Amino acid sequence: MASLGPRGGWLRAERGTGKEPVLLPQGRAGQGPQQVASGRMWLETLAHVVVALSVLVSTSPLTQPELGASIFADLSPAELRAVRSFLLSQPELALASGHRDTLAKNSLFLVELQVPRKTQALQYLEGGGPRPQRQARAVIFFGEQAEPNVTEFVVGPLPRPSYYRPVSYPGRRPIPFAARPMSQLEYELLHRKLAEVTEPLYQLLRETTGFWYHNCSERCLTFSDVAPRGLAPGERRSWLMLQRFVEGYFLHPVGLEILLDHRARDPRHWAVQQLWYNGHYFASPEELAWRYQRGELAVGRPPPANPALLFSTYLPRGHFSTGTRTDVHGAKVCEPQGKRYWVQGNLVEYGGWHLAVRLRSSAGLQLFDVRFNGERLAYELSVQEAVAFYGGSTPAAMQTKYVDAGWGMGTVAHELAPGIDCPEVATYLDVHHLYDAEGPVRYSRALCLFELPTGVPLRRHFNSNFRGGYHFYAGLEGQALVLRTTSTVYNYDYIWDVLLYPNGVLEAKVHATGYIHASYYTPQGLRYGSRVQRDVLGNMHTHLVHYKLDLDIAGTGNSFETVEMRFENISNPWSAGERVVQSRLHRRPRRTERQAAFPFGTALPRYLMFYSPSQRNRWGHPRSYRIQYSSQADRVLPRGWKEEKGIAWGRYHLAVTRRHEREATSSSLYAQNDLWEPTVDFEGFIRNDENIENQDLVAWVTVGFLHIPHAEDVPNTATPGNAVGFFLRPFNFFDEDPAVASYSPVIVRPLDPAFARVEIQRWTPASPGPCVSPEPFRYNGTYWEE
Numbered sequence: 140m141a142s143l144g145p146r147g148g149w150l151r152a153e154r155g156t157g158k159e160p161v162l163l164p165q166g167r168a169g170q171g172p173q174q175v176a177s178g179r180m181w182l183e184t185l186a187h188v189v190v191a192l193s194v195l196v197s198t199s200p201l202t203q204p205e206l207g208a209s210i211f212a213d214l215s216p217a218e219l220r221a222v223r224s225f226l227l228s229q230p231e232l233a234l235a236s237g238h239r240d241t242l243a244k245n246s247l248f249l250v251e252l253q254v255p256r257k258t259q260a261l262q263y264l265e266g267g268g269p270r271p272q273r274q275a276r277a278v279i280f281f282g283e284q285a286e287p288n289v290t291e292f293v294v295g296p297l298p299r300p301s302y303y304r305p306v307s308y309p310g311r312r313p314i315p316f317a318a319r320p321m322s323q324l325e326y327e328l329l330h331r332k333l334a335e336v337t338e339p340l341y342q343l344l345r346e347t348t349g350f351w352y353h354n355c356s357e358r359c360l361t362f363s364d365v366a367p368r369g370l371a372p373g374e375r376r377s378w379l380m381l382q383r384f385v386e387g388y389f390l391h392p393v394g395l396e397i398l399l400d401h402r403a404r405d406p407r408h409w410a411v412q413q414l415w416y417n418g419h420y421f422a423s424p425e426e427l428a429w430r431y432q433r434g435e436l437a438v439g440r441p442p443p444a445n446p447a448l449l450f451s452t453y454l455p456r457g458h459f460s461t462g463t464r465t466d467v468h469g470a471k472v473c474e475p476q477g478k479r480y481w482v483q484g485n486l487v488e489y490g491g492w493h494l495a496v497r498l499r500s501s502a503g504l505q506l507f508d509v510r511f512n513g514e515r516l517a518y519e520l521s522v523q524e525a526v527a528f529y530g531g532s533t534p535a536a537m538q539t540k541y542v543d544a545g546w547g548m549g550t551v552a553h554e555l556a557p558g559i560d561c562p563e564v565a566t567y568l569d570v571h572h573l574y575d576a577e578g579p580v581r582y583s584r585a586l587c588l589f590e591l592p593t594g595v596p597l598r599r600h601f602n603s604n605f606r607g608g609y610h611f612y613a614g615l616e617g618q619a620l621v622l623r624t625t626s627t628v629y630n631y632d633y634i635w636d637v638l639l640y641p642n643g644v645l646e647a648k649v650h651a652t653g654y655i656h657a658s659y660y661t662p663q664g665l666r667y668g669s670r671v672q673r674d675v676l677g678n679m680h681t682h683l684v685h686y687k688l689d690l691d692i693a694g695t696g697n698s699f700e701t702v703e704m705r706f707e708n709i710s711n712p713w714s715a716g717e718r719v720v721q722s723r724l725h726r727r728p729r730r731t732e733r734q735a736a737f738p739f740g741t742a743l744p745r746y747l748m749f750y751s752p753s754q755r756n757r758w759g760h761p762r763s764y765r766i767q768y769s770s771q772a773d774r775v776l777p778r779g780w781k782e783e784k785g786i787a788w789g790r791y792h793l794a795v796t797r798r799h800e801r802e803a804t805s806s807s808l809y810a811q812n813d814l815w816e817p818t819v820d821f822e823g824f825i826r827n828d829e830n831i832e833n834q835d836l837v838a839w840v841t842v843g844f845l846h847i848p849h850a851e852d853v854p855n856t857a858t859p860g861n862a863v864g865f866f867l868r869p870f871n872f873f874d875e876d877p878a879v880a881s882y883s884p885v886i887v888r889p890l891d892p893a894f895a896r897v898e899i900q901r902w903t904p905a906s907p908g909p910c911v912s913p914e915p916f917r918y919n920g921t922y923w924e925e
Contacts, residue, residue, distance in 0.1 A: 207264045208486035208495030210271055211507040214252050216571050216579040218297045222250045222275045223573065225300040226292075233283060237577070242282050242325060243404040249278040249547075249808070250573040251500045253293050254507075256800055257518060257835075261695075264508060273297040276306075278808065280319055282404055287316035289809065308818050309801050317375045317402060318813035320545050321364075322575050328406045332399065333362060333379060336411050339428040340395070347438045348393040350383045359384040360393065363629065363656075365539040367782060372815045375402035376412060378535040380658070387451025387854055389630040389654040390675050396535045396659075397424075415534050418661045450672055451654075451854050472562035472589060473910030479590055480620050482566055487588065489620040491877060492639045496622060498586055500572045501808055503549040504624050504635045511643045512877060516764060516867070519689040520647065522548070523839075524806035525626070525633060526786055528775035529656065529680040530667040536658040536678050540775075540782055543628045545811025550574045552585040552624045560634075561623055565589035586624045593617035597642060597878055607923045608894050615884040619646075630654040633684075634858070642878035647840075648769070648864030649684050652856050655848045656680065669849050677848025681775045683789050684863065685805055688838040689798060692872070693751035693762040695835045699735050699795050700728045701744035730832050732825040735795035739774045743792045748870060752833050760871035766793070767866040772843035785814030787821040788839060796824045798835040805839055840865055887918045894919070 214222070226247055227234050235244040254260075255271035262268025274295035281288050290313065294303045307313075337344065337352040337360075344351040344360065352360040361384040364377045378398050383391035398413040414421040417437055421427040430436050449456070459465070480489035485496050491512040497505050505521035525548065529539040550572045557563045567584040574580070599614035619638040626633045632653035638646040655677045658664065664676040671677045690697055705725040711717035727744075729735040737743050750763035770792075776783035778790055788794070788805040796802065807818045824839075842863040851857070869877075882902035890896040899916060 206484055206486050208508065209484055210255055210260060210263065210273070211495040211497055211505075212252070212485040213497045213499070213570060214250065214273075214275060214297070214573075216581070218273070218275065219250050219571060219573040219579040221298055222277060222294050222300055223247060223578065225294065226277060226279070226303065229303070232279065234279070235283075238324075240324070240328070241404070242328070242406075243287075245283045246280045246322075247277060247573075248280050248289075248320070248322065248575055249500060250275050250294075252276065252497065253295070254803075257689075257798070260508075261518075275300070277303070280316070280322075282316060287404065289314035289316060289319050308807070310820065310823065311818055314809055314818055315373060315813060317368075317373050318809040318818065320547065320575075320808050320811070325401070328409075329362075329364070329377075329379070329399070329401060332401070332406055332409050333397070336397065336399070336424050337381075339424045343428060343431045343436075343438075344381075344393070344395070348383065350393065352381065361388055363389070363535075365535045366542070366545070366811050367538070367540055367814050368812055370781075372813060373402075375812070376400040378538050380533075380535045385451065387654060390451040390657050390672065390853065392657060392659040392675065394659040394674070396533055398534065413534070417659070418663070420534075453854060471558075471910075472564055472591065474564050474590070475910055476904070478564075478566070480566075480588065482568075482588060487620075487622070489590075489639055490641045491643065491880070492620065496586070498549050498552060498570045498624055500547060500549045500574045502544045502804070502806070503552065503626055504622070504637070506622075506637060509645070514693065515691045516643075516645070517688060518691050518695075519687060520637070520645075521687045522635060523685040523687050523804060524786070524788070524810070525628075525649075525682070525684045526775065526789065527631065527656070527680045527682050529678045531658050531676070531678045532661060532663040532667060533658045536664075536667065536676075539656060539678075539680075540814070541628070541656075542786065542806070542811040542814070543626065543633075544806050545808055546628050547572075547574050547808075548626045548628060550582075551627050552582060553627060554582070554584045555587050555623070555625065560625065561587035562589050562591075586622070588620065588622055591619050591621045591638070593619055597640070597881075598876075608889065608892075610889075612887040612918060613884060615878065615881060618883075627653065630656050631856075636864075640878075641881050642876050643869045643873065645867040646864060647686060647867075648862055649842075650858040651682060651844075651846070651861045652858050654855055655846075655852050657848075668847060671848060671850050671853050675853075677852055679845070679847045681773065681843060681845050682863075683772055683775060683786070683841055683843035685788050686840040686842075686865070687805065688766070688840055688867070690749050690764065690836055690838060692749050692764050693754040696751065696753065696833045697749050697836045698728065698752050698832050698834075699836060700726055700748050700750070702726050702746035702748055703744050728832075729795065731828045731830055732794070732796050733828045735793075735831060736825050737792045737794070738778075738790050739772070739792060743768065746870075747793060747838075749836065749838070756871050757874040758871070762872045763870040764872055765868050765870045766838060766840065767868055768792070768840075768842065769865060770842035770863045771845065772841055772863070773845065782814040785810045785817040787817075789841060790822075791839070792841055794821075794825055794839045795831060796837050796839065797829045797831055798837045802837075885916065885918075 226232060227236055233245050235246055253274040253276040259271045263270050272295055274293050277292045277294050279290050281290060291306050292303045293306055294300045334353050341351050341353050350358045350360045360381050362379045362381050364379050368375045368377045376398060378396055381393050381395045382388045383393060385391055394417045396415040397411055399409060400412050401409045403409060411423060414427050416427055487494050487496055493510040495507040499505050503522045507519055508515060509517040509520060525543040527541045529536055531537045555561050565587040568586040570582050570585045571579045595617045597615040597617040601612050602610040604610055619640045622637045624635050630653055631651060634650040636648045657675045657677050660670050660674050660676040668676050668678045703725045704722045706720055707723050708718055708720050711719045747766045748763050750761040754762045756762055775789055802824050804819060805821045809818045842865060844863055886900040888898045890898055905915060
């Protein structure tokens with residue numbers, strides 16, 4: 140069955156089948172040598188009770204009400220259906236059910252979890268308050284009324300809703316109907332209109348490209364639509380780029396782009412406003428066809444034979460010069476004695492880590508109640524937005540400013556492939572969305588968790604005796620737990636990772652891959668990118684990704700300071716008349732929101748410290764965590780330019796604000812189609828310049844990079860070098876490295892001066908399992924002269 144994908148491309152889709160996942164508790168880390176035997180007995184006992192546990196550990200986290208994480212769990216299919224049925228039963232909403240080929244109707248577009256207020260959640264999580272009611276957020280397109288709009292509602296309580304109430308964004312009028320995200324119905328109507336308006340161009344398209352759109356069954360054209368849809372608020376007119384519908388059609392533009400006005404709710408009133416063909420503009424399809432028939436056009440060259448189109452596929456071709464094999468499996472992730480992490484419902488535990496995970500439909504990955512050794516470090520870590528702003532010489536390319544939450548970034552987390560996207564041994568989780576659909580849709584294996592050997596020791600030391608031997612060697616294996624999902628937003632694939640390290644370090648990272656967004660090559664295009672195939676220009680663009688990090692460092696009362704290095708020139712106290720130039724610490728408390736906003740174009744301080752003013756570690760330092768960047772982000776537009784207002788968060792490397800419930804997100808579903816008057820005004824978060832000393836703070840983190848496409852981006856952009864993110868690292872939060880609690884180190888000590896005998900001390904079993912070398916661990920360490 141053919142269906143429309145995001146941004147308009149026609150895709151062939153087949154729905155897979157599978158059983159609901161059953162998640163079993165795994166063995167915990169931290170067994171010493173004396174515990175190994177009892178641990179093995181525990182594992183054997185576990186094998187006999189798997190069936191009983193599988194009944195208790197169902198796919199719905201609501202079956203474990205004792206788990207605090209479940210208050211953050213995504214809505215179950217039953218809850219999604221209950222919300223939909225309840226809203227459909229309210230006559231005043233006049234919601235349409237079933238498929239109707241009209242935009243002039245009231246339709247339920249989105250249902251997802253309404254996260255409880257933080258105060259209520261913390262009261263419950265810390266044992267003193269009632270369990271917060273589960274509620275849903277519902278988005279309704281009111282297209283049937285005289286003045287259509289989009290309205291959001293809170294619906295509850297679940298699982299049996301009995302009320303709904305409208306919600307609004309601070310300082311914002313009703314959400315304009317033109318700001319709504321695209322729906323599958325609107326794409327279907329766009330397809331029909333495009334087939335109609337391209338009928339006069341049948342001869343031109345067939346003769347110059349070998350493909351066509353009107354009345355097509357084979358050798359078809361498809362289209363990609365770009366956004367924003369216009370140049371001012373209230374507009375809804377899209378440039379549509381025609382492409383050959385082959386595998387990797389993103390790299391096969393044919394040189395025809397069409398501007399279609401589709402603001403009217405009745406598609407009979409939609410109209411073509413302009414066309415661009417091979418460097419020239421035309422007023423109508425008829426004019427373009429007439430000019431072609433008269434031989435007045437510079438037309439594109441005929442397409443090559445089909446085999447030449449394979450440049451856009453993953454089919455192997457060419458060879459490596461060494462001849463080493465690639466037709467056998469490479470290195471794999473292995474769990475020689477089972478999983479060392481634990482998953483139940485949406486609760487994840489690993490070493491000292493404890494957190495709740497969800498995948499919200501609107502913007503994707505979101506973590507809550509992130510704790511290490513029982514202490515909350517962050518109440519929330521979530522993806523807020525991802526944008527890609529382009530440059531080009533064609534109208535579609537110069538208009539492309541993608542704001543991906545507007546495409547339902549969380550709903551395009553499709554199935555992860557074992558052994559490719561995640562290791563075969565990973566734990567895979569299904570998710571359910573009700574987004575532009577008649578009911579819940581199950582996305583199999585949309586999330587995965589796995590322990591990853593980092594390939595580098597967490598720490599190690601060789602203590603030389605400087606005479607050919609050593610006093611001791613010690614090392615600790617490097618591993619991290621990875622939480623991963625993806626977002627395939629039309630051509631681009633984002634791989635979203637959160638890595639949890641055993642020393643209390645958290646890393647948030649995103650890899651960019653997938654196909655480049657390409658336009659038809661003309662010589663003028665070389666100012667905006669690289670020619671990557673005969674008729675294909677890879678257009679330059681800047682990626683920005685925005686995160687929300689609601690920190691609770693040793694409590695909710697936190698302060699923020701930056702620490703830099705400065706030089707000092709002082710008298711040498713041990714040599715009269717001499718001077719010493721050395722570095723010293725320069726601490727600068729940031730007391731207000733404006734002082735804690737760091738715009739692009741200025742240097743970002745290297746140490747960004749969030750600390751508790753009231754708690755200190757054993758050595759007298761404020762207990763702190765720092766944010767450390769891995770990013771090459773910069774502005775995408777000059778400040779205050781029309782479309783830049785809709786991504787005001789993209790003005791700053793980092794902005795630190797006092798937390799407010801009304802400032803829950805930095806972007807919205809509507810930013811893509813209303814960049815000029817955005818529903819969420821991020822600049823308003825810091826405009827009042829509130830005091831941020833000893834307050835509940837949120838760090839808004841922007842990372843990104845400039846991508847100038849090049850020939851090696853064909854067929855796809857590769858992940859090496861295309862990853863950005865940040866670390867959250869302890870800084871005097873602990874009294875020592877908390878990873879000393881791990882039972883994975885190795886210590887080697889010589890037992891005689893000749894180093895003939897050594898003591899090897901380790902706390903993991905001597906026979907680790909079939910996927911690790913069966914040979915015992917050996918270590919010599921000497922470096923005698925031969």
